[in-house]
Amino acid sequence: MTNTNYKQDIRTFLENFISEEDFADEDDIFELGLVSSLMAMQLVLFVEKTLDIRVESEDLNLDNFRSIDRMDTFMQKVSAPVHG
Numbered sequence: 001m002t003n004t005n006y007k008q009d010i011r012t013f014l015e016n017f018i019s020e021e022d023f024a025d026e027d028d029i030f031e032l033g034l035v036s037s038l039m040a041m042q043l044v045l046f047v048e049k050t051l052d053i054r055v056e057s058e059d060l061n062l063d064n065f066r067s068i069d070r071m072d073t074f075m076q077k078v079s080a081p082v083h084g
Contacts, residue, residue, distance in 0.1 A: 006050065006075045010068045013046050025068040040065055047071070051079050 007025055018034045029035050035043075043065045044055050055078070064074040 004076070004079065006072045007068050009050060010046075010071050010075075013043075014068070017042070025072075027068075028066045029068075030062065030066055037062075043071065047075055047078075051075060053078060 011025075014029065014035070017039060018029075023029065023032060023034060027034075030037070030040075040062060044060065047053075048055055059074070059078065063070065065071055
């Protein structure tokens, strides 16, 4: 099982859209006004492309995308192999 850390990839992606680079991994990027709700769709597309998956409607919860930490946790969860 791999334990990939997506945080740097997420930060690099966000910094392409956010001129203010002084934010922490745990900061709520929506609450801080760094990104808009339209940017949420770009974040979903980023996750889908990075993981080569389709984000399902039940995962389209803004809370999964509020911070680098939350996106990393979400990506770890959806990329983990299912054991049955």
